[in-house]
Amino acid sequence: MNDSPPRHSLPLATLLNHAADAVQAVRAGESLNAALARCPAAARPGTQALSFHVLRWLGSAQALRALLVPKAPAPGVEALLLTALALLWPRAEVSYASHTLVDQAVAAAKLRARHSASFINAVLRRFLRERDALVTSALRDPLARFNHPAWWIERLQHDWPGQWQAILDADNQRPPMTLRVNARRSSAAGYLTRLADQGIAARVIGPQAVTLDQPCPVTQLPGFAEGDVSVQDAAAQLAAPLLLGAGLGGRRVLDACAAPGGKTAHLLELADLDVLALDSDPARLTRVHDTLGRLGLNARTIAADAATPAAWWDGQPFDAILLDAPCSAAGIVRRHPDVRWLRRSTDIATLAGLQTRLLDALWPLLKPGGRLLYCTCSVFRAEGQDQIDAFLQRQPDARPSLAPPSPGHLLPLPDNGIEPPVHRAGAASDGFFYALIAKT
Numbered sequence: 001m002n003d004s005p006p007r008h009s010l011p012l013a014t015l016l017n018h019a020a021d022a023v024q025a026v027r028a029g030e031s032l033n034a035a036l037a038r039c040p041a042a043a044r045p046g047t048q049a050l051s052f053h054v055l056r057w058l059g060s061a062q063a064l065r066a067l068l069v070p071k072a073p074a075p076g077v078e079a080l081l082l083t084a085l086a087l088l089w090p091r092a093e094v095s096y097a098s099h100t101l102v103d104q105a106v107a108a109a110k111l112r113a114r115h116s117a118s119f120i121n122a123v124l125r126r127f128l129r130e131r132d133a134l135v136t137s138a139l140r141d142p143l144a145r146f147n148h149p150a151w152w153i154e155r156l157q158h159d160w161p162g163q164w165q166a167i168l169d170a171d172n173q174r175p176p177m178t179l180r181v182n183a184r185r186s187s188a189a190g191y192l193t194r195l196a197d198q199g200i201a202a203r204v205i206g207p208q209a210v211t212l213d214q215p216c217p218v219t220q221l222p223g224f225a226e227g228d229v230s231v232q233d234a235a236a237q238l239a240a241p242l243l244l245g246a247g248l249g250g251r252r253v254l255d256a257c258a259a260p261g262g263k264t265a266h267l268l269e270l271a272d273l274d275v276l277a278l279d280s281d282p283a284r285l286t287r288v289h290d291t292l293g294r295l296g297l298n299a300r301t302i303a304a305d306a307a308t309p310a311a312w313w314d315g316q317p318f319d320a321i322l323l324d325a326p327c328s329a330a331g332i333v334r335r336h337p338d339v340r341w342l343r344r345s346t347d348i349a350t351l352a353g354l355q356t357r358l359l360d361a362l363w364p365l366l367k368p369g370g371r372l373l374y375c376t377c378s379v380f381r382a383e384g385q386d387q388i389d390a391f392l393q394r395q396p397d398a399r400p401s402l403a404p405p406s407p408g409h410l411l412p413l414p415d416n417g418i419e420p421p422v423h424r425a426g427a428a429s430d431g432f433f434y435a436l437i438a439k440t
Contacts, residue, residue, distance in 0.1 A: 010043055012096070013107035016083055018043050019050035020112065024079035026055065032338035053094065054086040055337035056147060056172045061085040063144035067134055068123050077116045080108055084124055090135060098128055147172055151345035152330075159381045163411060167379060170412045170428065175334040177215035178429075180232040180262075181208045182295060183269045191229060194222045207241075208269075209234050227295035232262045233332075235410050235429035236377070240266035242436055243320050243373040245401075248273060251319035255299075256306040256362055259284035261291035263324055268297040275299040276318075278306050307354070307361045317367035325355045327376035327383045331412060331431025352382045359391050363398065363439070371401050372437045377430060384409050384433030391437075401438040409433050 018039050025035035032051060039047045054061070061082040065072070072078055084105040087094050094101075102124045109117040127134060138144040146153055146168045156164035179202075181191040188204040195202045200220070201213040211234070218224045218231060240263060243253075248271060255264045258277035267273055279285045282303040292299060304312035306323075328351055329339045359374065366372055374391075376383045385408060392398055410416045412431040 010046060011107070012100070012104040013111065015043060015046045015050055016080065016104055016108040017112050018047040019054060020076070020080040020083045020108070022047060022051040023054055023058070023083055024075055026338045026341055027075070027079065029342065031342065032336070050083070050087070052337055054083050055341065057086040057089050057091075058082065058341060059143040059145075059147035060089045060091075060138060063138040063141045064089070064127065064134060067137060068127060073116070073119070074113070077109070077113055077119070080105065080112055080116075081120060081123060084120070085127065088124070088127060088131075090131065102128065148340050149343075149345075152340055152343070155345075155348070155380060160379070160411070163413065166413055167411060167431070171333040171337075171340070173334055174215075175233070175430070177212045178205070178232065178234050178237075179210045179212070179221070180230045180237050180266060180269075181210060182228050182230070183208055185223070185228045191223075198222055205234055206237060209237050225294070230262060230265065230291075230295070232266070233335075233430045235331075235416075235432040236262060237266065238407070238410075238432070238434060239263045239322060239324065239373060239375055240270055242407075242434060243267070243322050243371065244271055245371070245436075247271060248320055252276070252316065254278065254318045254321045254362070254365065256321060256323045256358065257325060258288050258301070261288035263322060264288060264299055265291050265295050265297055267322070268292075268299060269295070277301045278304055278312065280305045307357045309361055309365055313365060317370070318365055319367060319370050321362055321366050321370070321372040323358055323362060323372060323374050325358055325374065325376050325383075327351055327355070327378040328380060329377055330383075331377045331379045331410075331433075334412065335430070348380060348382050352387060355383060355387050356390070359387070360394070363395055366439050368397075368439050370439050372439070374433075374435045374437065376433050378433060379409065379411055379431040381409070384435075388435040388437070397440045398437050399440060401436040407434050 022032060022035040026032055036044060036048055064085045065082060073081065084101060087096065087101050088098060105124060106117050106121045109120040142150060142153055148168055153168065156167055160167060181188050188208050188210050191210055192202055192204055200216065202210050205211050221229055223229055251273060253267060253273050253275045255275060255277045257279060258264045259279040259281065264275060264277045267275060277288050277299045279288065285301055285303050288301055302312050328343055328348055329336055333339050374388060378384060410429065410432045412428050414428045416428060
């Protein structure tokens with residue numbers, strides 16, 4: 001997703017108001033995607049870029065607000081104030097001059113709640129006058145330093161004592177835009193040439209993976225509409241090759257939690273398979289249909305709960321099962337900066353329980369000699385290695401298919417084990433967990 005600050009014709013005050021609406025919605029428990037869907041189409045790109053930025057630095061803004069205004073103002077006014085403070089935070093590196101941001105925030109306040117304009121003006125101008133002292137004071141709060149909730153920080157400290165701070169810092173970087181070249185149409189090297197012909201700089205980072213030097217709209221990608229290429233992170237591109245291994249041509253494969261369909265499509269790009277794509281949400285399953293249609297691929301689809309096979313399984317065992325399980329999304333915070341503010345500490349145990357139920361429900365559907373690939377886009381061990389360790393204890397006919405188990409936790413850092421490694425700052429893959437399990 002391209003969240004670089006766009007050049008736009010709409011007044012910044014208008015975009016600040018839309019961004020404040022989005023921030024207010026997230027703080028009330030709504031996803032950023034849902035909030036942005038209500039934004040006028042013309043304002044959505046600029047609003048999205050501002051909202052991404054603000055949510056990455058929301059902890060810093062909240063700490064500053066508490067120092068400047070100990071009693072929280074009304075939610076709508078506070079959302080605008082937090083939006084402006086996040087954009088003024090000196091480490092945030094935005095392209096707007098401070099005086100411009102203050103002037104436009106005041107103009108936004110006049111549109112949003114006229115009585116609050118002088119208040120917004122006074123608070124922001126005080127921040128500019130006392131910025132160094134206020135920032136120093138705010139940074140004593142881990143919320144301001146790391147821009148994640150305290151429980152999230154503590155869990156990473158426990159799970160990754162040597163890398164927790166690097167993970168938190170990586171979460172506030174803009175993610176790379178990585179493409180998966182359709183193996184039925186071309187190679188990564190061949191597509192690189194097509195990009196160069198369009199003046200788009202990129203590099204090959206995997207068998208079918210190409211990373212752009214700068215994100216761009218998919219409409220600018222040659223052959224995107226025709227299915228020549230898809231957007232998919234390098235870590236997510238490991239799923240299909242891991243599951244297929246030496247080859248499963250013509251075999252029955254279950255993609256148990258398929259939406260939005262990227263991994264389903266990748267499987268079908270690599271081999272001729274009989275794929276059943278399952279998802280519990282009919283609306284999300286529509287995205288699978290759209291993805292497969294653009295790529296010219298076919299799979300059977302069913303809207304059903306993977307944890308209750310009696311409602312949908314035909315009794316014929318599968319040769320391979322892909323379980324991309326629902327999770328906290330703690331490994332893709334760069335792409336979804338609202339996740340850290342929406343999740344609660346109690347969610348992790350709830351999600352781990354769902355993952356356990358899915359594993360136990362799907363394991364009997366796998367034929368002897370088959371393999372199941374369990375993956376989550378999380379860096380929390382409760383959703384990764386701890387989950388699989390417990391599963392292997394429960395299932396005597398299950399064993400890791402690769403030694404060492406493949407590939408385990410991949411952290412959103414340059415040295416996360418993906419080959420070839422990505423060394424450029426901010427260009428690491430997303431955080432994922434993979435375990436390939438064979439049935440004896």
